[in-house]
Amino acid sequence: MFMLGNCTVSITGEDSLWVSCAIKAVRTSDLEEAMSNFLVVDTLIINTQSSGQCCIELCQGDITQLDVEDKVDVICVSVFGSRYTPLSDTLVGALHEKLKLSVKLLARDKEEDLRHAYMCWWSKPLPEHLPYRKLLCFENRGRVCRPQELVGNVFRCLVPILSNEPGTVITPLLNTGIQGVDEAAMLVGMVEAAIKWIKAGLPLKRLKIVLFANVVKGKVVQVKMRDLEGVLKVFKNLKDQHNNCDVISLDVPLEYDICLSHSSEDGEIASLVEAKFRASKPDIRISKSNHEDEVAKDSFWQEEVFDLMSRCARVVPILSAAFLESKACVDLYNMALCCNRRAQRDLLAPLYIESIQDMPTYMGLVQYIDCSPKDEAKISKSCEDLVNSLERDSTKVHTEVVSTDASPLHYDVFVSYCHQDSRLAVLIVEKLKKLNPQLRIFFDLQELKVGIAWQRTLYHAIDGCRSFMALVSNSYMKSAMCIEEFNLALAKHCSLDSMVRFIPVCVERLVDNPPELQHVKLINATPGVFEPAVEIVCTSLVDWIAGRDWHPQLDSVFRRRIGMIVDISEYAAERRRLQFFKKYGKGGTTLNCEDVAFPIPVPSDLPLVESTENEVCDIAFSCAPTDKMFVTFMAGILREVCPWLIIKETADNEDERLALMESARKVVVFLSASYLESVEQVEEFHTLLLRQRYRSPTQVLFPVSIHRLPQLPTYFHLVPCDFNLSNLWWLELFSKHKVNLPSHFEDYWQISRVKDQVEHPVAMGVLAAVYSLLHQLRSKREHPLLRKANHQPVLLNVIRLRSDVARLLKEVNVEDHGEQDNKASGCNMSENSLLDIVELSQDPVLQTSKSQLDEGKKSGTSWHQHGALSSQDSNGSSTHNSNINTNSSNSQTHCHVKAREVIVSPGQTVLEDGTIQH
Structure with a gap:
């Protein structure tokens, strides 16, 4: 019995088989007719642990002809900038013409706008009659980036769109139409990014990449691509590399609670630690190991230990001088760090039992418990806390991940303070909790748990906080880490689309006048x-967080002033541009051919200096695997110019990799979107930041940006970077001024192009970076290396950056900007003062303090009434840079940065004084 039209037909016996075959043939015919205008050319299968079998289909056809019965969750489109004009021969135009779907209208009412961070936005649910549920738009911002390297942002944004549910996506080769990106290169970028995110847990069951073609009745009638053969060849290579690979089990059941590691000299203290653990939890499962005697040639004990650590909830190394002198102990720590990195869980829980001179920098990245000097009470409390953390976290399995998470950590309030002021910080946290017990407060004593990557955690917490409260004191301004927290929060607050409230609270009179406080009013x-x-x-x-009105005296804090809007990326790019013209030209906004002095000759007097035992090499590199061609090219030039330099392009093993980050004279970091997604590379970067801040007396980190970086994490944008290979002046040198690479460097450029293309203009940028690097090395060798006397912050202050741009504008003397340049010669910083929100009483103590301040002002001492910006010498003259204008009547900086309109979002109001009210 079956249905035929509106009739029910009953057939029995021999005829039933015939009818069944006929119905199957009809259904197959219908399916072929439905798919006749859409062909699947090839398929790549990806086996995953979390989502089972997923696939990437390479198709030919017209995306607008997808049948509604084959509806997909997301359709991806790409545009140049924010131009949604429905041009012919574009997918945006085809959607508008054939399906009456206007991307321009969708853009006016987005469901989520993440262009500032990931260059993407997506629509609200589309009408039911369309074969797509939502539209995701990837916006290329022009030649400031290589879209094939940033396309991973598309898949990052699919995470919230799919909401952990299996999904399907259809997309063209993004940015390859009118924008003209190489088709094969874009396919590689899209497929590799998709594979990485699918393996990381993105539940993308089916990705259809459609090559635009006219297909009629299952046959390709017309191909509308520039390099179809190249694209098909590239997909075949990707399939050979990734198709149907076996699934590696990432979940390992935990068999031990604690893996205790120690040197043989610390056996007594290790027994004490074990006893304290058992006193807190009698049934605790402890694996106690000392592998110093197992180190032997051809021994495989490391593999056994790595497997053991993967089956432990926490690894507790007992850090001491003897521990660091033992190769076996250090190897075990490094393996635990590797386990920690792969799983992104707090596996390590180091116990610091005595003072250690010159502890390796990378060990300082992990929050340890200070039990020095072998204090039994501290050890007992630490073991009790660790046992409690085991029960609280209730970890059952060790799960490995394949990419780092750049997402911010979300808090209502981040409290930044120097530890000398911890008593005051505790009072403020208690007050906030009393006013609203549900507040999410980042307070390091509570949030920086043992084993956590504390530096990265601090950065990401500031990235995600709604408000930042700094307790500013003299000790605070002397702390490099406090200044970095301050600078990062200020950069977030000053960004165009920021909702962060910056609340600097001055808790004592400031003796010095730190430049970081310029243009910042302290409460x-x-x-x-x-x-x-x-x-x-x-x-x-608390009222502001709850959406209520605040105290009127704090209007200047809770309302944003337009003059405070500073885009860190734009100002950094402008500084690089001005530095370029200053170094290679003779003035003017564009180089004249006869003015070009590129490249600057390499210093001929670089002395031959033999590396000592503590200096593994002169130059090491840190880059994502996809960016190794840049390392190949730069290393080749360096060896040609200075053959005596010791250069390490890659490390042979994990120990050497960590050692290079610890001791190389210079570490060149090639920053890219792939770099920011790599767990291992981000760890290297943090090691270098820590080393730069606390240890190295000279600049170790030498960053080179390959293209424009994703907006998050923000701290990557605040690390000073003098070279960006996507800047337009490299192209101008090559195309307009006909400047070529020196002939003896052409071979290295060709070698770097074997697998991945390094464009000629990009090679010019690498060459300029090489010469700058060599000049820094010469300067470093002319001065003896001394131990760092004081700590220095490694993150830029946006207000000082703006002042630097104004100074460079004056030095470069840009002729065609006329009056604007004169205004830009000073950064027009309004004089700072304390914001008094409490009326001063007639209290004798306050009156005495005021008298002392008045006397200090008359005598020319360094006291500052109300923390004024301009510290004065004995003659009463300002000690500030001469190009900073402290005229308080105009706080707007006039710097030559790309003009842009300040957009006032719905719910915001621009007041008469130029502030924005939310």
């Missing part, structure tokens, strides 16, 4: 007014 909470000031600040902050 007066000095002794005498601390308690009432904190009451007002905390109450207003």
